[in-house]
Amino acid sequence: MYRLLLFSIILGCTSPPSREAFVVKLAMWGPLGELAPTGNETALASIAQPWVYERLVTIDAAGELRPSLAASVDRLSNKELRVEVRRDATFSDGTPVTDVDVIQSLEPAGLRAIKSDGALLIESRQEGLPADALLLNALIFRRVQDKFLGTGPFAVASQTPTELRLARRIPAAGRINDVRIIAYDTPRDAFAHTLKGDTNLIVDVESRWLEFFRGVPSLQIIRGTGRSTDSILFNPELPRSERLQLERILGSQRVRDLAYDGGECAEGSGGDEPGPPAGRPLRVVSWGPFERLALASRRVLADRAGEVSQLVPEEAVSRVRNRDFDLVTARPLRWPPSALALVWRTGAPYNLIGYSNPAVDRAVDAGDWRAAHAALRQDPPGAFVCTREQIAVVDVRIVNPRLGPYEALETLPEWEIVR
Amino acid sequence: MTRRRIALLLTALIAASGVIPVLLLAIFGLRILGDRGERASQEALEAIAAQAAARIATYIAQQREMLRAIGTAVADESDAVRRLADIALDAPSLGKLRLLSADTPQREVPRMLDRDRIAAALRGTEVASETYIAELSPAMDVCVPSGKPGRAVCATLDLLELQRQVQRIRVGEQGYALAFDRSGHLVAAGSGSMRAAVLSGEPVAESPFASALVKGTPAPARLRNGEGRDLIAGWASLPDLGWSIAVEQPADEALRGARTALHFLAFGAALTLLISIAVGYMLARRMLTALELEERFKTAGRIAVGVTHDLGHRLIVLQQIEQLAAMNDADYLPRIRESIGAEVGTLRRFVSDFSDLTREAKPAEFLPIELNAFAESVRAGGQGYAKEANIGIDVQRAPSDLWVRGDRYLLERAALNLMRNAIEASEPGSAVRLRVGRAEHDALFTVEDQGGGIAPERIATLFDSFSSTKRTGAHVGMGLPNVRRIVAAHGGRITVKSIPGNGSTFTLSLPLSGDQSSSPSAPATMP
Numbered sequence: 001m002y003r004l005l006l007f008s009i010i011l012g013c014t015s016p017p018s019r020e021a022f023v024v025k026l027a028m029w030g031p032l033g034e035l036a037p038t039g040n041e042t043a044l045a046s047i048a049q050p051w052v053y054e055r056l057v058t059i060d061a062a063g064e065l066r067p068s069l070a071a072s073v074d075r076l077s078n079k080e081l082r083v084e085v086r087r088d089a090t091f092s093d094g095t096p097v098t099d100v101d102v103i104q105s106l107e108p109a110g111l112r113a114i115k116s117d118g119a120l121l122i123e124s125r126q127e128g129l130p131a132d133a134l135l136l137n138a139l140i141f142r143r144v145q146d147k148f149l150g151t152g153p154f155a156v157a158s159q160t161p162t163e164l165r166l167a168r169r170i171p172a173a174g175r176i177n178d179v180r181i182i183a184y185d186t187p188r189d190a191f192a193h194t195l196k197g198d199t200n201l202i203v204d205v206e207s208r209w210l211e212f213f214r215g216v217p218s219l220q221i222i223r224g225t226g227r228s229t230d231s232i233l234f235n236p237e238l239p240r241s242e243r244l245q246l247e248r249i250l251g252s253q254r255v256r257d258l259a260y261d262g263g264e265c266a267e268g269s270g271g272d273e274p275g276p277p278a279g280r281p282l283r284v285v286s287w288g289p290f291e292r293l294a295l296a297s298r299r300v301l302a303d304r305a306g307e308v309s310q311l312v313p314e315e316a317v318s319r320v321r322n323r324d325f326d327l328v329t330a331r332p333l334r335w336p337p338s339a340l341a342l343v344w345r346t347g348a349p350y351n352l353i354g355y356s357n358p359a360v361d362r363a364v365d366a367g368d369w370r371a372a373h374a375a376l377r378q379d380p381p382g383a384f385v386c387t388r389e390q391i392a393v394v395d396v397r398i399v400n401p402r403l404g405p406y407e408a409l410e411t412l413p414e415w416e417i418v419r
Numbered sequence: 420m421t422r423r424r425i426a427l428l429l430t431a432l433i434a435a436s437g438v439i440p441v442l443l444l445a446i447f448g449l450r451i452l453g454d455r456g457e458r459a460s461q462e463a464l465e466a467i468a469a470q471a472a473a474r475i476a477t478y479i480a481q482q483r484e485m486l487r488a489i490g491t492a493v494a495d496e497s498d499a500v501r502r503l504a505d506i507a508l509d510a511p512s513l514g515k516l517r518l519l520s521a522d523t524p525q526r527e528v529p530r531m532l533d534r535d536r537i538a539a540a541l542r543g544t545e546v547a548s549e550t551y552i553a554e555l556s557p558a559m560d561v562c563v564p565s566g567k568p569g570r571a572v573c574a575t576l577d578l579l580e581l582q583r584q585v586q587r588i589r590v591g592e593q594g595y596a597l598a599f600d601r602s603g604h605l606v607a608a609g610s611g612s613m614r615a616a617v618l619s620g621e622p623v624a625e626s627p628f629a630s631a632l633v634k635g636t637p638a639p640a641r642l643r644n645g646e647g648r649d650l651i652a653g654w655a656s657l658p659d660l661g662w663s664i665a666v667e668q669p670a671d672e673a674l675r676g677a678r679t680a681l682h683f684l685a686f687g688a689a690l691t692l693l694i695s696i697a698v699g700y701m702l703a704r705r706m707l708t709a710l711e712l713e714e715r716f717k718t719a720g721r722i723a724v725g726v727t728h729d730l731g732h733r734l735i736v737l738q739q740i741e742q743l744a745a746m747n748d749a750d751y752l753p754r755i756r757e758s759i760g761a762e763v764g765t766l767r768r769f770v771s772d773f774s775d776l777t778r779e780a781k782p783a784e785f786l787p788i789e790l791n792a793f794a795e796s797v798r799a800g801g802q803g804y805a806k807e808a809n810i811g812i813d814v815q816r817a818p819s820d821l822w823v824r825g826d827r828y829l830l831e832r833a834a835l836n837l838m839r840n841a842i843e844a845s846e847p848g849s850a851v852r853l854r855v856g857r858a859e860h861d862a863l864f865t866v867e868d869q870g871g872g873i874a875p876e877r878i879a880t881l882f883d884s885f886s887s888t889k890r891t892g893a894h895v896g897m898g899l900p901n902v903r904r905i906v907a908a909h910g911g912r913i914t915v916k917s918i919p920g921n922g923s924t925f926t927l928s929l930p931l932s933g934d935q936s937s938s939p940s941a942p943a944t945m946p
Binding site: 187188189191192193194195196197208209211212213214215216217218219258259261291292295296298299308 | 504505507508511552554555579582583586609610611612614615617618619
């Protein structure tokens, strides 16, 4: 009896066997780059931005602004917002977020903020660009020496040229507390390591390659609505009537069928048109993954089909800037609605083809996205062919994985894991 | 042996005779079934592999045929380059369609075709590379003649469709197909866990078999994969392409049908066994009951014969005494009294014999008995009868105490019975000897007389009920059967040796009790 009691006490005092912590390992391909809140959007590491840095506002599935680091948001006009910052927010070093931090963070995003009655009045510093569109791109940070502190749930734990480790600031039961972003040389390596189980999350998977992941017991496929639309943009110097005809024929189902086998597009514009307008052959500039789209557009242009130039991105951009093209393949942002201002307003940062439409500008300046879309349709900058869904492959132990409405993995901190 | 034990024995016999053939049939049947099941599974997998190989061969042939047609139709045209590019929309599996000539820049030359093959292609020979993994799917560089000297049409065949076909092959719930190239590298895998090897190029457990198969060495039909799982496999090869196809299914799933049949058969055999046992037991019980009833009737008949005979004899004697008494002659009175006394004694023994038959030995109530003292006690009990018959009783003791466990009353009844028989068989003036001895684990109690002995033909039935030959009127033939019953109930046995004219020796063998050294607490002799 005594021995039994002693055994029970020893057993009770022994710590339970430790279970290996769940780690999300994200496979990517290309140079990892540095994680920073500004100016480094092309680096793979930027995918971690929404986990480390918060925005004052975010956007919901309906396209409406929602406070994030802000306690409240009031739209005073299309150009001016009144924002109260959450007073309980802290940076990863534990220090509270001040108005000065917010003001300094908004500046690189093209926003100006001034204090007013315990709140901040925020306005766009860029002519014609609405404050809320810019606010969605503005991450709040504090620079300490050469580091950027964020207020998000994660903080950078370590980084090597090929791996970025992030840890949740306050570990949460049943949630992902450790994330590793691993950069491989090629998509083939990334796929192979994911199939092998070395990594358990991969994004930007083309539907063509999904076959690899079907039937893999440890992985699940998740899908989300795409934000960008594969498009054929027109040289703005083409006459409006011609652009309207081209928009209808190039945005037709026939082009989608030729370029995408018909079944992968969530949406597209245009309709069927008997034939292209008469005129000189139209030269198509293409790059990256759009070769089939370019060939499809040439096919439907029939007698107006000109040369298709499949170029490296730099060459393509150069040709576009020099207006040395008639049609160019591209993937402009289509969502959220305010993104329209960043892409199609005259002089907007992503307006690569130099499109300018006073009606669009007026609607954008008024914050009337519906009117802006209507104006775009009246004088189209291009044919919007195919909005492809976002696809990711993720560990089956994650019970509620979903892709975010704004950035694919912005919801990762909310994902729950099987206990 | 009790009726229950006899019934069980009979049941076992019936069951064994009925079930052993069934079991043998089941064992051999299952073995045959298992072998045939495995063979059938393997043949089915081979057929699937052959179908897949045929489809792959057809697909590749179609692609190359299409490329030939394009080469012939387009290569001579002035806008051949543009038309070739445009064809990619209609034939997505023909990637990088281009014209090849001596002036083609090196970066445009199909990368998996060496100089010799390129030269052959420009001479008008169709050439093709081995399959390789380009980006994420298998591919093959092919060049076909264009119809013009010094020009060829080349394409990189995108074999993703083949990969899809292989990956979509499902056999049962867990069966899958694998495709290997000539060197044994996996190019498509239906098993999700093996797909990493497609992209990484790492060999898998089946790789050596696959590369050997293309060279003509048969691949095994039963193997273990990288995870150590037992698999049944069907193989097919495409010698021209250098591919081999394996369709694998875990053995436990492939043989599930045979196993199910096995379980049914085993269950059937067990059920048959149980039914046989139940029916056999029931029939055995019924049969034994009938036999017992019949035996009881026979026994009752024998008892009736014996009792009728003995009591009839006594009745005649008593009638004679009654007639003698009816004469009212005082001179006969002593004789009448003596005769009545003798008859009462006879009837008392008669009753006593029957009484002994009703007493059962109960091992749980056995007490220790020391046989030397027991022999003395028996002598004392029979002394009076022996004196009347003018027979002496000698006791020959064992050198040491011999302890047995038993019912003292019943054992003394048995011993007295033997001694009384010996006295009756002895000539007046002779002696009966009671001897105590030991043989290994048994104690021996022997009763010897010097009488006329027993006829040899009588020995065999000596212990049967109602078989006494001493029809003197005082024996119903239950004595020796009762002695045997009592000794058997004590775990012992009785033997007899008799030589006509030289007396008889009856020996009771009783198991010695465990501890012979310690004195028992209970008294050793009859009170």
